[in-house]
Amino acid sequence: MRGPWTAEEDxxxxxxxxxxxxxxxxxxxxxxxxxxxxxxCRLRWTNYLRPDLKRGLLSTAEExxxxxxxxxxxxxxxSLHGRLPGRTDNEIKNHWNTHIKKKLIKMGIDPATHQPLxxxxxSTSQSTDxxxxxxxxxxxxxxxxxxxxxxxxxxxxxxxxQSSWLESGNNAGRQDQEHLVNWLSETDLPMDxxxxxxxxxxxxxxxxxxxxxxxxxxxxxxxxxxxxxMCSSNLVDNNSTLHSTDGSNF
DNA sequence: AAATGCTGCAACCGCATGCTT
DNA sequence: AAAGCATGCGGTTGCAGCATT
Numbered sequence: 001m002r003g004p005w006t007a008e009e010d011x012x013x014x015x016x017x018x019x020x021x022x023x024x025x026x027x028x029x030x031x032x033x034x035x036x037x038x039x040x041c042r043l044r045w046t047n048y049l050r051p052d053l054k055r056g057l058l059s060t061a062e063e064x065x066x067x068x069x070x071x072x073x074x075x076x077x078x079s080l081h082g083r084l085p086g087r088t089d090n091e092i093k094n095h096w097n098t099h100i101k102k103k104l105i106k107m108g109i110d111p112a113t114h115q116p117l118x119x120x121x122x123s124t125s126q127s128t129d130x131x132x133x134x135x136x137x138x139x140x141x142x143x144x145x146x147x148x149x150x151x152x153x154x155x156x157x158x159x160x161x162q163s164s165w166l167e168s169g170n171n172a173g174r175q176d177q178e179h180l181v182n183w184l185s186e187t188d189l190p191m192d193x194x195x196x197x198x199x200x201x202x203x204x205x206x207x208x209x210x211x212x213x214x215x216x217x218x219x220x221x222x223x224x225x226x227x228x229x230m231c232s233s234n235l236v237d238n239n240s241t242l243h244s245t246d247g248s249n250f
Numbered sequence: 251a252a253a254t255g256c257t258g259c260a261a262c263c264g265c266a267t268g269c270t271t
Numbered sequence: 272a273a274a275g276c277a278t279g280c281g282g283t284t285g286c287a288g289c290a291t292t
Contacts, residue, residue, distance in 0.1 A: 026277065078280060098258055
């Protein structure tokens, strides 16, 4: 099976991973009853369903960090995303290709080398950019002004809201996400699973998560609830049995 | 109102890498 | 040592939604 994931498939995958943790991806689709390959399941989980993800646009600070790190590391998006907690390599890659690249070119900086572009080289670079963004007109590069009107750019001004997973609902998958949140609120999830009781690492405290995710850190799980919008919804009230990793109730 | 163009992102693909036997 | 398998990574594509004509 190919194409976009349905809410039903998402449910199955989330339910399976919450129950069993991340294990052999190849076995996941079969065990979870999904008509997908393991690779697809891994990507879906890593890039979209993983609850510790931030949603929405990269902040200016994050964007600058990406640029700085890209100058040092090149197109090693996985290395970049390791330094941007809650961001996926795919997300950073997309943002690089669709936003930052254009900005740098417009500023006269070669995105590949981070060196100033000679005029002749600028035109060459732009003409050889095979991404679809190369087709765009200059006026569309006025990102801060024009894209602010787009549906996915209307970020809330409140930082707390921005960081909430649900607020990312100005993305295309909002309905699916809300559906999932509703489903999670109604579903008896295995909250007493042993992997929930892992202690957090320093990296977790810093919000920098490296290595296998997300079930190897209790902080991740705490973040999960925030990101699922549980703190801002009545989910916690409806799930009084939810407990933190030190055993206290939320 | 309809057609067309453009954008951003989710998902896919092929290759690379690491591990096990 | 090498073959097979599982997973990760970076590049690319397809498409929904919005803007423009």
